[in-house]
Amino acid sequence: MSAIILEGVSKRFGDHLATDNIDLVIPNGRFTVFVGPSGCGKTTLLRLIAGLEDIDEGRLLIDDVDMARTAPAARGLAMVFQSYALYPHMTVRDNLGFALKVAHAPKTEIADRVGTVAKMLDLDRLLDRKPAALSGGQRQRVAIGRALVRQPRAFLFDEPLSNLDAALRGQMRFEIRRLQQELGITAVYVTHDQAEAMTMADQIVVFRNGRIEQVGTPLDIYRRPANLFVAGFIGSPRMNFLIGPPAAAHGAATIGIRPEHLKIADSGMLEGVVRTVEHLGNEALIHAELPDGPMLTARCSEDVSTHPGEAISFSVDPASIHRFDDDGRARATN
Ligand SMILES: Nc1ncnc2c1ncn2[C@@H]1O[C@H](COP(=O)(O)OP(=O)(O)O)[C@@H](O)[C@H]1O
Ligand SMILES: [Mg+2]
CATH class of the missing domain: 3.40.50.300 (P-loop containing nucleotide triphosphate hydrolases)
Structure with a gap:
């Protein structure tokens, strides 16, 4: 061979x-x-x-x-x-x-x-x-x-x-x-x-x-x-990307969070409003809008009980956050 x-x-x-x-x-x-x-x-x-x-x-x-x-x-x-x-x-x-x-x-x-x-x-x-x-x-x-x-x-x-x-x-x-x-x-x-x-x-x-x-x-x-x-090409649903204050808080120009790393929490790091919920049978995808406009997709268990229009809050393990520089390159640590 x-x-x-x-x-x-x-x-x-x-x-x-x-x-x-x-x-x-x-x-x-x-x-x-x-x-x-x-x-x-x-x-x-x-x-x-x-x-x-x-x-x-x-x-x-x-x-x-x-x-x-x-x-x-x-x-x-x-x-x-x-x-x-x-x-x-x-x-x-x-x-x-x-x-x-x-x-x-x-x-x-x-x-x-x-x-x-x-x-x-x-x-x-x-x-x-x-x-x-x-x-x-x-x-x-x-x-x-x-x-x-x-x-x-x-x-x-x-x-x-x-x-x-x-x-x-x-x-x-x-x-x-x-x-x-x-x-x-x-x-x-x-x-x-x-x-x-x-x-x-x-x-x-x-x-x-x-x-x-x-x-x-x-x-x-x-x-x-x-x-x-x-980061955006591999993985479906796509990785969520955030710029501005949430990214700056992690010392990055952009941060990326995979949908499966967003956990519904009582008062988490990211707060928004549910826009749609897709029920796939084995899991549910929640699409939520953050106050300043960007959308987030979270992958949750199918028994999630949330509906469009409701407030929602997500926590994220900092270790699972991807950090990117101005030129789009990933920073070390993950
Ligand atoms: N025989 C060819 N003549 C002119 N341009 C070509 C030819 N083959 C491929 N290209 C161009 O080269 C680029 C790469 O094409 P290709 O290798 O077929 O991409 P992919 O397989 O990733 O879709 C494209 O912009 C395509 O239009
Ligand atoms: Mg081809």
Whole structure:
């Protein structure tokens, strides 16, 4: 399995810098997720790794070998896209075996590898069907299987689950992760969905405007976001941000408080008026307005009894408050 190393990698489209001087280690056998808003350069970086785009500046190493002059097919990487791009006129079996057939692999070897992969992905009963007769999740499994059959040294996924409904997406996340762990294969997975990043990754890389904002484990990033952007991007509902006197009281330009860290109290640090209460069944979200206008979202237990228009007060454990400087960078201590 393979470590992928990026050193000062930049890519321009016209005068737009799509990836800007990226330094990154993608560890061997681990699941790395690129996350960030649309247009931040995730796909571009994945395509640079795959060799589908040329790097303008910097180096790309796979297993310590510089890949600049290596054709995409020779890099040993397999890419899975959002659109499954299956061959509609071929059966699942032929779709799975296609790359091997093109490479003139012996028939018995093709049958063997297709069989193994089909079993792994629970596709064995579907081998004679055509893509039109499959569900979205099954098609996506065939797309993954097609990549697996080639025994790549790393997997590159670009938003592979975006076309699926929420329940199926949850299941497929779990399946992709299980497969990656079983095989111990290096994976890079692109998504704009922070929940997907949090649930799947060993290592998250948060991007904005072609640059890396932070690299870390999901919990690192959730607990110690490096700046306001990461703090606001990771976590749902979003972190609450306050400026002015409440922030100054903590020696910061801005403070951030996660919704789960606001506790309803008789006379707490923050007092406001309840505007809406969302009952989600397992928890309730209270949206309250502070006297000078900002809104707060608090995550509470479902048995909370408060209503729009009522006064409410929250306490916060000071240790859970995130403090940010004028330039948006997190201050030490949390
Ligand atoms: N082939 C291209 N030609 C011109 N601009 C491109 C091309 N590919 C991507 N871009 C631009 O580069 C930026 C990053 O795009 P992309 O990597 O697709 O972002 P993401 O995958 O994070 O949504 C965007 O502003 C996009 O419009
Ligand atoms: Mg993209």
